[in-house]
Amino acid sequence: MDIKKRLVAAFLLIAALTGCAAESIQRDFSFKSEPDKGIVVFSVSHDLAGKRGVGAFFYMDSGTSGENIFNSVEPIAPGVPVPRSSQFEDSYGHVLVLALAPGKHAIDSWKINNTTGLLSYPEMRPTPLVFEVISGQVKYLGNLHANVQVGKGLFGIPFIQNGYPEIRDQQQRDIPIFEKEYPQFKGKIKVDLLHLGPWK
Numbered sequence: 406m407d408i409k410k411r412l413v414a415a416f417l418l419i420a421a422l423t424g425c426a427a428e429s430i431q432r433d434f435s436f437k438s439e440p441d442k443g444i445v446v447f448s449v450s451h452d453l454a455g456k457r458g459v460g461a462f463f464y465m466d467s468g469t470s471g472e473n474i475f476n477s478v479e480p481i482a483p484g485v486p487v488p489r490s491s492q493f494e495d496s497y498g499h500v501l502v503l504a505l506a507p508g509k510h511a512i513d514s515w516k517i518n519n520t521t522g523l524l525s526y527p528e529m530r531p532t533p534l535v536f537e538v539i540s541g542q543v544k545y546l547g548n549l550h551a552n553v554q555v556g557k558g559l560f561g562i563p564f565i566q567n568g569y570p571e572i573r574d575q576q577q578r579d580i581p582i583f584e585k586e587y588p589q590f591k592g593k594i595k596v597d598l599l600h601l602g603p604w605k
Contacts, residue, residue: 426462426476429502432586436541442504443538446594448579450491450498451477451517451551457497461551461570464514475501477551492582496550500582511535512599517551517568525553525568527605534572534599543590544597545583548575570604 436442451461461477477498491497511533517525536546553568576596584591 426474427472427501427503429500429586430504433589434502434504434587435589439504441507441540443507443540444502444504444543444590445510445536445538445546446500446502446543446579446583447475447546447599448493448498448500448548448575449475449477449550450493450496450548452553453496454555455497455519455551455553456555459497459517459519459551459553459555461498461549461553461568462516462518463512463549463570465512466510467513472503475549493578498548498550500579500586502583502587505538507538507540509535509537512549515549515551515570515604517553517570519555531604534604536597536599543594545576545580545594547598547601548573548579572599572601572604574598574601 430444434444449461449463451459457478459477463475465473465475467473492499513533514531515527536544538544550571550573551568552571554566556566580594583594
């Protein structure tokens with residue numbers, strides 16, 4: 406495959422991935438209009454070393470639909486993989502706020518990619534990160550973070566040499582961002598962290 410075809414294939418791959426990522430709920434969300442939902446708050450990020458060309462993707466409930474895919478860079482338009490500015494200073498990423506049906510859910514897989522289309526992914530199915538959603542309750546789950554090692558290949562194009570996900574407690578950073586954007590829930594969030602540490 407020549408370089409032009411490789412670049413087209415890489416763009417199509419990234420467009421397909423970033424064009425179907427979950428989006429946060431509307432800022433005027435209320436349990437009065439959605440009494441059968443619970444809210445989960447978490448952040449998705451990747452190392453600064455990966456710059457904006459890296460995307461960390463996490464999957465929930467073994468789903469392939471847009472609402473079940475979370476990524477560290479948000480597209481400015483469907484299918485256009487150009488991220489908005491990061492909400493964080495120590496990494497690239499953002500806080501996500503989702504309204505989900507009550508019951509048990511699980512973050513169950515991940516991928517890390519860059520602009521050349523190269524991927525890092527689990528060799529075996531990772532242990533699912535299970536959490537429970539309760540109607541009318543707001544929970545903070547933690548930070549889904551991708552640690553990356555980036556090298557340079559042919560023509561100086563950066564690529565991922567290695568990468569792995571880690572669950573971190575970033576409540577001191579994430580909750581103030583959430584409460585600023587959703588002041589109606591200030592002081593109402595419960596911390597219920599996923600299993601912390603490298604995710605294997």
